[in-house]
Amino acid sequence: MSARKLTFIPGPIEFSDNVLAAMSTPSQAHTSPEFIKVFQSVLIKTRKMFCSAAASKSQPFVISGSGTLGWDLCGSNLVNQGDNVLVLSTGFFSDQFANCLKIYTDNVEVLEAPQFGASVDFKQLESKLSATSYDLITITQTDTSSGVLTDVEAVAKVVKKISPKTLIVVDAVCATACETLKFDDWGIDYVLTASQKAVGVPSGLSISIASSRAMEKALQRPKPSSFFADMKRWAPIMQAYESGKGAYFATPAVQLIHALNVSLDELLAADTQTIDARVAAHKAASDSFKDKLVNQLGLKLVPVSRDVAAHGLSVVYYPENVEGAALLSKMAANGFTIASGIYKEYKDKYFRIGHMGVSAVGERKQELNECFEALKLSLSELGYQK
Amino acid sequence: MSARKLTFIPGPIEFSDNVLAAMSTPSQAHTSPEFIKVFQSVLIKTRKMFCSAAASKSQPFVISGSGTLGWDLCGSNLVNQGDNVLVLSTGFFSDQFANCLKIYTDNVEVLEAPQFGASVDFKQLESKLSATSYDLITITQTDTSSGVLTDVEAVAKVVKKISPKTLIVVDAVCATACETLKFDDWGIDYVLTASQKAVGVPSGLSISIASSRAMEKALQRPKPSSFFADMKRWAPIMQAYESGKGAYFATPAVQLIHALNVSLDELLAADTQTIDARVAAHKAASDSFKDKLVNQLGLKLVPVSRDVAAHGLSVVYYPENVEGAALLSKMAANGFTIASGIYKEYKDKYFRIGHMGVSAVGERKQELNECFEALKLSLSELGYQK
Numbered sequence: 001m002s003a004r005k006l007t008f009i010p011g012p013i014e015f016s017d018n019v020l021a022a023m024s025t026p027s028q029a030h031t032s033p034e035f036i037k038v039f040q041s042v043l044i045k046t047r048k049m050f051c052s053a054a055a056s057k058s059q060p061f062v063i064s065g066s067g068t069l070g071w072d073l074c075g076s077n078l079v080n081q082g083d084n085v086l087v088l089s090t091g092f093f094s095d096q097f098a099n100c101l102k103i104y105t106d107n108v109e110v111l112e113a114p115q116f117g118a119s120v121d122f123k124q125l126e127s128k129l130s131a132t133s134y135d136l137i138t139i140t141q142t143d144t145s146s147g148v149l150t151d152v153e154a155v156a157k158v159v160k161k162i163s164p165k166t167l168i169v170v171d172a173v174c175a176t177a178c179e180t181l182k183f184d185d186w187g188i189d190y191v192l193t194a195s196q197k198a199v200g201v202p203s204g205l206s207i208s209i210a211s212s213r214a215m216e217k218a219l220q221r222p223k224p225s226s227f228f229a230d231m232k233r234w235a236p237i238m239q240a241y242e243s244g245k246g247a248y249f250a251t252p253a254v255q256l257i258h259a260l261n262v263s264l265d266e267l268l269a270a271d272t273q274t275i276d277a278r279v280a281a282h283k284a285a286s287d288s289f290k291d292k293l294v295n296q297l298g299l300k301l302v303p304v305s306r307d308v309a310a311h312g313l314s315v316v317y318y319p320e321n322v323e324g325a326a327l328l329s330k331m332a333a334n335g336f337t338i339a340s341g342i343y344k345e346y347k348d349k350y351f352r353i354g355h356m357g358v359s360a361v362g363e364r365k366q367e368l369n370e371c372f373e374a375l376k377l378s379l380s381e382l383g384y385q386k
Numbered sequence: 387m388s389a390r391k392l393t394f395i396p397g398p399i400e401f402s403d404n405v406l407a408a409m410s411t412p413s414q415a416h417t418s419p420e421f422i423k424v425f426q427s428v429l430i431k432t433r434k435m436f437c438s439a440a441a442s443k444s445q446p447f448v449i450s451g452s453g454t455l456g457w458d459l460c461g462s463n464l465v466n467q468g469d470n471v472l473v474l475s476t477g478f479f480s481d482q483f484a485n486c487l488k489i490y491t492d493n494v495e496v497l498e499a500p501q502f503g504a505s506v507d508f509k510q511l512e513s514k515l516s517a518t519s520y521d522l523i524t525i526t527q528t529d530t531s532s533g534v535l536t537d538v539e540a541v542a543k544v545v546k547k548i549s550p551k552t553l554i555v556v557d558a559v560c561a562t563a564c565e566t567l568k569f570d571d572w573g574i575d576y577v578l579t580a581s582q583k584a585v586g587v588p589s590g591l592s593i594s595i596a597s598s599r600a601m602e603k604a605l606q607r608p609k610p611s612s613f614f615a616d617m618k619r620w621a622p623i624m625q626a627y628e629s630g631k632g633a634y635f636a637t638p639a640v641q642l643i644h645a646l647n648v649s650l651d652e653l654l655a656a657d658t659q660t661i662d663a664r665v666a667a668h669k670a671a672s673d674s675f676k677d678k679l680v681n682q683l684g685l686k687l688v689p690v691s692r693d694v695a696a697h698g699l700s701v702v703y704y705p706e707n708v709e710g711a712a713l714l715s716k717m718a719a720n721g722f723t724i725a726s727g728i729y730k731e732y733k734d735k736y737f738r739i740g741h742m743g744v745s746a747v748g749e750r751k752q753e754l755n756e757c758f759e760a761l762k763l764s765l766s767e768l769g770y771q772k
Contacts (some may be wrong), residue, residue: 029723034391337418
């Protein structure tokens with residue numbers, strides 16, 4: 001057992017030693033040649049992480065903020081008042097995205113999954129898309145509250161077929177580097193993520209990418225609805241840094257961007273051109289962990305089937321007669337911080353364990369096994385038997 | 387000379403070893419007891435930094451973002467469409483604040499200082515305040531583009547006398563911990579700052595405080611204009627952490643908040659109840675540095691008189707026959723990154739040296755002397771003689 005509790009919530013995750021060391025990079029001016037080089041490298045690698053080539057004229061953004069800021073970047077740049085927006089909801093985070101977008105247009109519809117733990121129904125989706133002309137649809141690839149994975153490629157195909165003008169937006173906060181996402185190939189218009197999950201960097205960065213079609217809409221807005229979240233102001237800054245020049249709108253988070261540079265190298269290490277190997281590793285780690293939860297411990301997953309179970313975390317019902325707070329506290333005593341539930345009336349019925357980054361697929365991946373053993377021990381200390 | 391260039395721009399500044407070490411704090415869950423304790427301590431000390439007692443019912447905010455986000459926090463919470471806003475401008479950053487607020491109301495007036503390097507004219511200010519009923523006035527305490535200090539206490543007195551209902555907002559990004567600011571005593575309604583200047587922490591945090599009067603306006607808004615910048619959503623989160631409980635709206639920047647905790651201890655160290663000693667140290671360091679610039683090197687400061695010269699940086703005209711880019715590049719060769727000008731047609735006529743934090747008033751304060759010597763050497767290498 002480690003000398004300190006390990007953080008196995010679905011973000012912030014455990015960070016690699018090299019990423020943490022980069023957080024202590026001594027001060028650099030945000031327009032110094034030393035920092036420009038690092039930010040340039042980050043933007044180029046961010047494209048690789050999202051599977052988007054520079055030739056597609058997509059626009060990456062790395063901005064101080066949290067994942068939540070990505071919702072406002074979407075709302076305040078890609079949604080005009082009066083726009084019809086369809087939000088696919090598989091949990092708390094999808095619903096919060098809808099709440100954010102309601103600030104920017106009065107016409108936000110939510111298509112809820114038929115039950116907790118399921119993804120949306122494709123027949124309902126097709127009928128919605130046929131009935132209304134949506135300007136924008138949002139997909140929460142992994143809803144961190146339910147652990148439900150939505151098949152972004154399949155949704156995108158349906159949207160392209162029925163309503164090709166609809167902008168496709170993906171909240172990938174808990175999915176990036178865990179789930180496959182081909183930004184260019186699938187014709188996605190905006191993907192937002194954050195630093196503190198499988199990206200492997202302490203919280204504080206909003207990371208996203210917009211398609212040329214999305215940028216066109218953002219740049220044509222008659223009036224901005226935010227200053228800090230205005231893509232029109234950020235795009236030239238990101239373009240300057242990506243081309244190796246400095247520019248100023250707001251001071252970038254120099255140390256976090258250094259840490260992101262290190263982490264992206266780790267994410268792309270196995271195959272410096274793509275994120276595929278990292279995604280595959282997360283899938284394998286997740287499959288194995290879930291198999292053990294189900295087969296060895298007899299636990300029940302919240303996702304209704306394995307094909308809608310996300311790979312960055314496991315969301316699990318408490319077994320009967322095991323009280324939630326007691327299990328979390330036993331786990332803490334046994335060395336691991338795990339997370340409680342967060343969705344509506346279900347929140348006291350399940351817990352969440354994150355398995356992303358260095359502790360799941362990196363140089364400390366044995367920690368995920370240790371977490372499993374700690375769970376087994378904690379349950380048994382609480383009198384649970386399979 | 388240090389093995390690396392030292393960052394002597396007006397932010398980001400050089401950071402203390404302990405602050406940098408805190409940036410590498412291993413992962414903690416944002417709702418873990420360990421982190422709650424740290425965030426609680428940060429919020430309590432943030433009040434001390436701003437000279438605001440909890441009894442005043444003011445509300446501190448520490449949010450992932452840059453200083454710029456503070457402008458949107460002001461605009462999207464304290465300015466309603468149609469509000470009359472008066473911006474006192476002493477440079478680029480005041481003007482940008484005005485540009486931000488124009489998103490939130492059509493009625494933004496800018497009272498410009500009569501000349502570059504001066505602060506605003508108080509007769510003009512009084513006449514403006516008498517002619518129009520302003521809902522909000524903004525003061526940029528130190529405009530980082532000109533190095534001009536505006537007397538916030540004096541402006542506040544005039545506002546209180548002529549237009550007591552006007553909310554008083556201070557951009558103290560480059561002033562906090564360098565200049566006196568008594569939030570409660572002077573009746574200020576909102577102060578915004580950022581982590582990377584005299585607060586002494588890497589960039590990535592927006593730090594601000596709102597009065598009970600400001601919060602009343604924010605909480606009464608019929609409809610938010612932003613999600614991420616909505617004080618109504620953030621206030622209960624900050625209140626929970628300050629009272630020692632966890633709460634979730636968006637993931638806080640755990641490592642930056644640890645670093646802020648360490649830095650606030652350093653800022654308040656000489657007198658744990660107030661920031662006064664730190665402010666006095668910055669004033670003394672600035673006075674001595676400026677004396678040497680003027681007396682030993684015969685340079686001319688941009689601020690028209692010493693009573694409007696800010697203490698966190700020195701803004702200095704290039705001497706005749708010294709080319710700006712050449713001086714900056716000599717300074718880099720001699721170990722220091724300093725900053726160019728940034729304001730309109732003056733930008734190629736002056737340079738800026740920051741003197742905040744550990745390198746100016748902390749355990750490495752000899753570095754400010756080394757910076758002066760490097761400047762002397764660089765100028766002489768360029769053929770300049772007093």
